[in-house]
Each structure stands twice: as structure tokens, then as C-alpha cells.
Amino acid sequence: MHETNWGLLIVVYLFLGGLSAGLFFASGLANYLKVDDKPAYARVARMGALLAPWPVAIGSGLLILDLGNWYRFYKLFMHFRWESPMSIGSWLLTAFTVIAFLYLYSWLKEDERTWIFSKIPASWKLIHRLNVDISSWRETLGMIGFPFSIGVGIYTGVLLGAVSSRPFWNTNLVAQMFLFSALSSGAAALLLAMVLDKKNPIEKHETKFLVTLDVVFISLELFIILPYLIHGELSTQAVKQALDLILGGPFTFIFWGPFLFLGLLVPLAIEVYELFPAIFKGREFHGSRNLALTAASLVLIGGFLLRYIFVYAGQMSSFHSKMGLLQ
Amino acid sequence: MAMKKKRYALVIDSRKCLNCKACVVACKAENKVPVGHFRNRINEERKGEYPTLSINFEPEQCHHCDEPSCVRVCPTGASWQRKDGIVLVNYDECIGCRYCMIACPYDARYFNEEEGVVDKCTFCVQRVDKGEVPACVETCPSKVRVFGDLEDPKSRIRELLATRRYKVKEPQTGNGPQLYYLL
Amino acid sequence: MGTIRMDRRLFLKTAGATAGAVAATQVGCFKYFKKGRSTAADAKEIPTTCELCPNKCSAIAVVEGGFIRKLNPNPENPKSRDMLCARGNAAVMQVYDPDRIKQPMIRVGARGEGKWKPVSWDEAFDYTAKKLAEIKQKYGPEGTLWSSTEGFQEKFFVNLGQAFGSPNIVRHPTLCLASVNLAYGTTFGTVPSFDMLNSKYVIMSGANRFESIITPDTMDLIGSVMERKAKLVYLDPRFTVTAAKADEWYPIKPGSDLAFILAMLNVIIAEKRYHKDFVDTYTLGFDQLAEHVKQYTPEWAEKETEIPAKDIIRIAREFADAGTRALYYSGRRSSWYENDFQMRRAQAILNTIVGNWDQMGGMVPNASLPKGEFLFMPWDDPKASRVDEVKTNFPLAAASDGVYLKLRENVLSGKPYPIKGWMVYKQDPMNALPDQGKTLKMIEDMDFIGVIDLQMSDMAWYADVVFPESAYLERTDPVEVMPGIWPAVVYRQQVVKPIHDTKPNLEIVQGLAKRLGLSDYFDYTIDQWVEAEFKDLPIPMAAEHMKKHGVWAATGEAHYGKTLTPDHRFVTKSGKIEIFSERLQENGYDPLPVYNQIAQPPADRFRLILGRVGYFTHANQSNNVWLHEFMPENDLWINPAPAARLGIKNGEYVNVASSVGSVRIKARVTEEIRPDCVFMLHGFGKKSKMQSLVYNVGASDAVILETAWDKVSGNAAFHGTFVKVSNA
């Protein structure tokens, strides 16, 4: 068995990176969808924009802290190594974070901007010059950021999936799984934030939008987990052995219980239960606050656990024959 | 005169391994490997029920792969490969992300906490470049490992590979490992 | 040796190796360079001789910036076959061990309490001399005991004891190999080497050669066996590494090896497969033997040994057919059972009748090399006789080495006379002797104990004065000739200056001698001593050669058959190889090996057996950081069947109790041991807090081993203890 070189910080980093991607994606989508030429979900878009850059920024900070020599992180940007997912990812993440912050900025109201710049000493003239209204860029930034958000969502999976030495990871399905998990986490986080925002109570059509989004992504995620398992079982011995980690091995319970059942199936059931009457029976969408809170929290926990399981189990998996290490 | 191409590799006759750990300590001394970490190790496999038993020992270290996945994933280029096939870490470029450790199918690398960098078997380049053999090769009581240049048709490892059956470990990883285990 | 040489030819060390070292840039040894130590430019390579076990391998120390960076094997020594084992490599850490004794110390608290006062050498010498003089005055010089284990500087210590006037010099052989030496000596008049390189068929009774490293046997045998040049049959209650590599392994019933050998003799003689010419020409007593072994049939032996009769018969035939190239290996640590001498005798006889004496692939009398001697002033022989009464109790034993366990009994009883002072050199009797309780009692009874060691061994921990000797890498030692099939002479020279306030043993001995008024006997320096020894070496420019190479060996070819001339006289009473020994008979022992079954453990007990691993030496390497990491704690091997019966689980602590003590130790439930035995490794459960890695970690077997010895040689019998194992 292999020792774990990547620990909780990396799990958190991958989760937060995905979360930002999902938030940005949901926000961009909300901004893009128009009714009568006006964004139908402007408040959703704004909330998403305000939240999106932070997780990834914090996550990148954590990643840097996790480095053996954190102060050398700049070396990541002295090279571009197209074969290294981490190298590509670093550039991608940086670009995305910049875009996300610009996007956030574009959503700031006049008074918010004024407030922020009031905190900056007046003598820093150069900085104050940045106090400009770029709300007109919203659309453009959203469009540019879209592919980047998807890229980041995929990247968190590719970082693991591209490692050919770990049979647990080494299938292109991992990247997709992580992407959809990221997108659903983003939608769920947004739902959670809006439900919790007492000052601006969430409206039903907004809840419905986010719940719908979530249902779609969770379903997609589920449809990938299934082939992941089947594919793996039909694959080489090493991959089969790797899957044993979640099929009888140490990660079995956490995979099937907390992750798959609580983190995917339960919220999916709740959300479908909420949506079903509205879609198929043509009834009005209820939008239970408690159910939304529950479902969203569970999705987030599920998203975190997915990364937890993959980071740890993946490192344990190996093509290496089972000879024990030093004793 | 152009330098002749070289490809260093190890041929390992595990059956002769006594699990005496001389190679492990020699490496420790030669390469200042911190206590608690190892560049080489003796895998062991114990089987059977009394009195029908077997133990197999198998030395292992970095395979100095032809297509090293550690080098491929390294974001800074700190992990690199010499022309003679030896895979090294440039300690000044290493940021300590440990991605290479995860990418190595042979668990050959360790993280040097004190220095914040990743390290592993270097084939003792400092010795090899002087024409000596690696420390683990030299010190072994039963001379389990044979070090040499695959490009040299007269080398002993070529002779061994030509006359004996052998395997490499987990060729399906596509890494092209260069530790040849005699059968 | 083919393979070994091949590597060398490929990668001949470049002559000016040091010059190229600068090229070592940052790779490989970055720490070294980062820490701002010197670059490799000032690197020196100094040949020396390893001291971490009795093998004396040749090493080359690489010194950089005043630090010993590494030890490399020296290929010039045919005995060490261009290798250094794990311990040899870890000798660097013997020097830089933070637990080392860094200056002389005098005990201030109670014995064993661990309160020490660091003192100057003068203080330590004065204090010790005063104590020894007091004892001498009260009890005579024989009231002191001088105990030591082999080492190049041991002779100075032994000489001091003798010059002091004590007959009570006791060395390690009766804890180790006294019975095998006496058995082969009795039979052949000498103890031969075993030509493992060329043997075709080797049988070993628990000589765990692939873990208990003996040079060059270990290396030669693994080559022969793995390259299918030799067949190895191995008997051991445990499945050791040697068992794993052997062609056949039999988990023989402990203590029954003699039955196995006698049955082999029975078969070989009955089937007339012995070497008749050889037996007729060179031996004495074959007919008596033939008659004697008739009773020992394979069927009978099967019951004793639990090895099937058909296998015994087959092995006997194969062995005899391999003839002069068959070997029943002698073993080294023969401190097993009370009948050990006779078991080794039977081996010697078995070897004799297949005619492998002085043959390629057989037993070969050792060749030696002449060496000069430093002539020092001689002292008078001690007036008193030995306290262990070797002459009366063990008339055939080597009196000069003493009989350790009998000696301890006599000291404890105060008869024939009291011993009140104990000087110890390079030995840890607290762990090397069975029944630690008795050793502690003996310690309590002493008026004074002085210990010369590198580290605070358990013995040192209970001493009154501790003298820190410089590590072997810090000192120059006398020259040593290593007899063997390939005789060699080795030299141990100083590699670095002592890093602490330590002294080589000679200077410690001289410091004491001066204060005891014995200076005249030790009026030389180590350099004078060594120069004198260099003189008669058969090497041109011996001194220069030895300093530059550290070793000299007669060239490659072994010489066989020098003793195989009809007029050759063996150093026995009859001048022949004595199958039947009149000397034994005269002294009241069986002239031919007679089998007596040894006691077997009752159903609720196990036999405790001992052995080694490749990376520790006895009780003294477990605290070396580079070795400790291979085994941070020892454990008790126990077979799953009895473990299940007793509810013992792998990895959980158990109590192991004998009639003399009990210890707590982790269980290792393993298939690799007979159900009626348990096994534990030596060197853990230390009492000395200055063995910080193993202090109170694991258990010391010495605590539970009972006292017993072989009747003829006085060799300790370590495998006779029965223990009860229960969950802790």
C-alpha cells in the first residue's frame, strides 16, 4: 500500500476549486438566460458572481501552503509544461481567478465600490484609478469565464485522472465526474447562500432554477459513476483491485453511505420531489426552504466526500504487486 | 569525438537477496537520506502454512523509467531525465508539490520534510559519473544488483539479459521501467 | 568469485577518484553542500577494518571536511568479498551517536540509578586504581575479575588483568563457540574452515548463515546455492532466511540434531558409502564407530527429530555421494544445549568419514601468515588458580578463556574465594549472560565495577566507573592475521580524531597501569606495537602497504591437501583424526557421541530459542539510528496454533515467564516457527536510559533465560529454557 502524500488540504483545494467553477458557471448561466431581453435570474447571477472567486482563491492559498517550499510557488509560473496537468492547471486557475474577480467587480454597485476604495489610503493614487464602472463587461466576462469555469471544473478531476500510475483514477470518467460534481456543488452553494440571505429572500423561480440545475448535474454525475464502476470491473486486475477500495475495502462505507446515498441520492430525491409536481403535474413550485437547505447542504457534503474518497483511495491504489513495503 | 550514447540500468537477481539491508544503509550514508525515509527497500512476500513456507525478498528503488511519469507531471521541470536515462530531481526547482510521488507507479519517491523537496534514488550519479558503481550495488554481500550500460554490448547487464529470463515490474504502466528482475 | 570481480572490472575505481568529486554538483548530496560543509575536494579515502562484529571486513572510509561520510567495502580482502553489511555501513552512526559516552563518568547514585558525575580521565584512573588496590590488598589480585569479548585491543585489557596478577580472565567463547571449537579440536587437533565456495552439498544445523553473517561463508554459500552449484539442507525450528533459501528445510525437533547425524552415520556406514581409503589412512576408531551407530537407525531418528526416516536416508546417501565436496557445516554459536559438544563431535565425525578433510569444497585446515610481535616485559604467572575451577570441572576446555557461567556460580557462592572487583571490556554481561537476575546479584556483590565501552550498555549502566573508548574509526588498533582458506592480514587505522573526550583502550589500560605500578609492562605506543607487527609480514614494504590498503591477502588460489600426506601428524593424542577419542574417555566423557534425549517442554510451556537478524550484532546495535529503523521493537515469535489456543493475537502484548523471570513483549503470530518453540531477538528491553531508542522498549531475553552449560566444554546452553506465554 502506498502512503498518502496528498492530504486534507488537497481535498479542500480540489473541492473549493470545483466550487468556484460551479458558482461561476451557475452565475454565468443565470446572467445569460433572458426573459424579454432581461436576465431572468439577475439576483442569482449577482450572488454567484460575488461568491465565485473566493473559494478558488482560498483553495489556491491552501495549495501553496501545502507545498514543501511554499515560497517557491512562483516557479509554477516560470514554466509552462503542457504534459503536466498541474502546470496547465496553475495557469488555468490563475486566469480563472482573475476573470472571476473582474466578473465580481463588474457586479459591484456604485456604493459598494466607493466603500471599498474608501478603505484604501488616498495617497495610493494608482489604485484609486481602478475605481471604474465595468458593469457593461458583465456579459463579456461571463462568456469568457464560462469555458474557464468548465476548464477548472475538469482540471480538478484531470489532476487526478491524468495520473496513469493510480488505477483508481486513471480513466477519463474521473474528470467528468469531478466536473459535474463541481457544477452541482456550485448550484447547491448558490442555493444555500440565497436561502440563507434573509435580507433578500429568495424567490420561487430562483429556487426552481437552481434546483433544476442541481438535478441535472447530479443526474449526470450519477450517470458517470455507474459506468466508472462497470468500466473498472471489466478492466485489468489492477483497476479491479483498486475498485475494491470502495467495494469491500476501507472506503466502502463512506462511498456508498455518506457519499452516494446521502450526498447524491437523498438530495436528488428531495429535489425531484420538489420539482416533480411543478414539471409533470403543472402545479405551482413550492420551494420548501427547509428542503432546499437540506438538499443543498447534502450536495455540498457529497461534493466534498467525492474528493476526499478519490484523493485518499486513489493514492492507495497501485499497479504495484502486493508485496509489502519495508517491515 | 562524440560521446557514446548511454543507458544505465540495473539487473536484479532477487533470489540472492538476504534482506540484510546493507544496500539500504549504504544508500542512507552515501546520499544522506533522512532517518525514516528510504531510497531503496526490500519488498517481502511471506507465504504458506507451517511447515510449507516461502519468503521472497525483492529489492526495489527508482526504476529510472524510459517514459517517467514523474517527469511528465512535474509542473516546474524539477524532475528531469538525463541523456543516459537517469531520472533526477533538481532540488532548487522543486516546489514540493509531491505530484511526482503520486504519479510514480513504483512508490520510489519520498518527501524530505526538512528540505521541503522530493527525493529518490539517483543511481548515485555522483559515483557513476566517476566510473564507480552505486553504493547499494557495491556493498551487497551477495551482489544482487548489477549496474551497467545497456548501450554497451559488452556490459555484464547485457550479457545477463541475453542469457537469462527476466521481467520488469508492471510494464502496463507504460513507464518503461529499467530495473530488470532475473527470474 | 566470478560475479564479484566482474562488477569491479566494469567499474574500476579511477585512481584519482577524489579529483572528480567536484563534479558531484548538487545532485545526490544536496544537503551536504547546502549545510556549507566542505566540498568533496578535500575528500580522503582511508582503509580500515570494520569492528561491528567478529568478521573484520575491510572497509574504506570516505572522509570529507573531517566527517566520516561513508564506508565503502574494500575489494582487496578475500574474506569480506567486497561487501559491508548493514551494520558495517552503519558504523558511521556509531561515531555520531548522540547517546555515546562522551567522557569518563563516575557513579554518584545507587548502582543502576543512572546518576553520573562526568570526570576527568585522571580522576577516573585514580579512583579505579584506588579501588582495585584496596581489593587486591583485602582479597589478593585474584579477587578481581577481568571479562572481555574479542576485539583487536582486547589483548591489552587481558594483559592488564594478568599483570595485575589475576587468574580470572574470562572471555566470550563459552557464551559462543567453545563447544564447537573443542569438538573439532578434539577430533582434528585444529578447527578448520569450511570451503563453501566449492562445496556441492551442505547441511546446516541451525547455522543461520544468511542472517548471522560469517564471512566469507555467507556470501559464498548464497552464490553456490542460488546458482545451483550446491545443495543446501537446513535444519532449524524456525523458518529463517537461510531456511527460505535452502533446497530443503526441516523444522527439526529442538535438541535432536545429534540423532539426525547419528542416523546419517548409520546409513552411510551400513551402506558402505563412506570414504574407505581416507578412513583407513587418516583416522582412528572407525570400527568402534560402526558398531556404536548401529543402534541409531533412521526409523529411530525419525521419532527423535520428527524428520521422516526416508528423508534421513536420502540425505545421508546424497551427502555421501557428494563425498569430499559434502559439508556438515559446524556452526558458530554453539551455545545451545547441555549435549552440544557431542553434537558437534558427531558432525566432525560425519565429515571425516566422507573424506572431505582438506579437500576442495570440504573442511580445510586454516592457513595462516607470520606476523611480528612487540616484545614487552613479561609478568609473573598468577599465584591463585581460577575461580571457575576450569581444570577440575572442564579439564579439556580452554582454561585461558574461562567458563563464564560456572564462574558466575562460583562468584555468587563466594567459593572457592571471593571476587569483589570486576573490570569489563567490550562486553555486555547484563545481556550476554542468561538469567539477568543472577548477573545483577553478582553486580551487587562487587565492591567495584569498571566498564570500558563506547556506549552506556546495560553493564556500564550498573558500573561505578565508565571509561569511554574511542570508536574503531577513531583509533588505530593492532594488526590482525585472519587465518582461513584465504588467509589475510588486516589493519585498522585511525580515520578521524576522536570527536569526544575518549581514548583507545591501550591508553585506558596504560592510564590504569601507571597508577597500579604496572607501567613497565605497557611501555609502548600503539604505533610501536603496530610497527613491530608489520615486520614479519610476508609483504614487501609492509607498513606502507597496510596503511595504504588496509589489508593484504595471499593471492587467489586456495591450497588444498597440505595435510594429506601419510606422515602428517594431526595435533591429537594419536596424531590421527580421532573418531574415537581416548582423551575423552580418560576424562570421563563419551569417547563416541552418545545420544541422550534432552528434556522437552511440558504441554503448557514453550522452548525459548535464540538467533539473530542480519542488521544487528548481539545486544548492541539496536540503538544505532540507521539500524533501529528496521526494527524499533523486538517481538515474540509464536506459531498460530498455540497462539489460537492461548487467545494470543498478533501485535498484542504477552507475558513470557520462565523459572527465573518474566518479560512483557509483543506477540508476532507467525507460521515461521515450530508450535513447541518461541523465539525472540536479543538487544531490546534495555535498562540503560542512555540507550534511548531501546530503553524499556521490547524485552531482553537475558531476563528469562535459565543457567545451564554443556558438560564437556562449559559452553552456555541457551536453548534449555521453558517459558509460559500468556496475554498481558
Ligand SMILES: Nc1nc2c(c(=O)[nH]1)N[C@H]1C(S)=C(S)[C@@H](COP(=O)(O)OP(=O)(O)OC[C@H]3O[C@@H](n4cnc5c(=O)[nH]c(N)nc54)[C@H](O)[C@@H]3O)O[C@H]1N2
Ligand atoms: N541471550 C543471548 N545471549 C547471548 C547470545 C544470544 O544470541 N542471545 N549470543 C552469545 C554470543 S554468540 C556472543 S559472541 C556473546 C556476545 O556478547 P557481547 O560481547 O557482550 O556482545 P555485544 O552485545 O556485541 O556487546 C559488546 C559490547 O561492546 C561494546 N563495544 C562495541 N565496540 C566496542 C569497542 O570498540 N570498544 C569497546 N570498549 N566496546 C565496544 C558494545 O557497545 C557492547 O556494549 O553473547 C552471547 N550471549
Ligand SMILES: Nc1nc2c(c(=O)[nH]1)N[C@H]1C(S)=C(S)[C@@H](COP(=O)(O)OP(=O)(O)OC[C@H]3O[C@@H](n4cnc5c(=O)[nH]c(N)nc54)[C@H](O)[C@@H]3O)O[C@H]1N2
Ligand atoms: N548479523 C549478525 N551476524 C552475526 C552476529 C550477529 O550478532 N549479527 N554474530 C556473530 C557471532 S558472534 C556468532 S556466534 C554467529 C552466530 O551465528 P549462528 O551460529 O548461525 O547462530 P544463531 O544465529 O544464533 O542461530 C541459531 C539458529 O539455530 C536455531 N536453533 C535453535 N535451536 C535449534 C536446534 O535444536 N536445532 C537446530 N537445528 N537449530 C536450532 C535458531 O532458531 C537459530 O535460527 O553469528 C555471527 N554473525
Ligand code: SF4
Ligand atoms: S544488500 Fe543485497 S542482499 Fe542485502 S538486502 Fe540489499 S539487495 Fe538484499
Ligand code: SF4
Ligand atoms: S520509478 Fe517513479 S520516480 Fe523513478 S523514474 Fe519511474 S516514475 Fe519516476
Ligand code: SF4
Ligand atoms: S514535488 Fe518537486 S519534483 Fe515533484 S512534481 Fe512537484 S516540483 Fe516536481
Ligand code: SF4
Ligand atoms: S543507486 Fe544510489 S541512490 Fe539509488 S538506491 Fe542505490 S545507493 Fe541509493
Ligand code: SF4
Ligand atoms: S560482517 Fe558486517 S559488521 Fe561484521 S565486520 Fe563485516 S561489515 Fe562489519
Ligand SMILES: [Mo]
Ligand atoms: Mo558469538
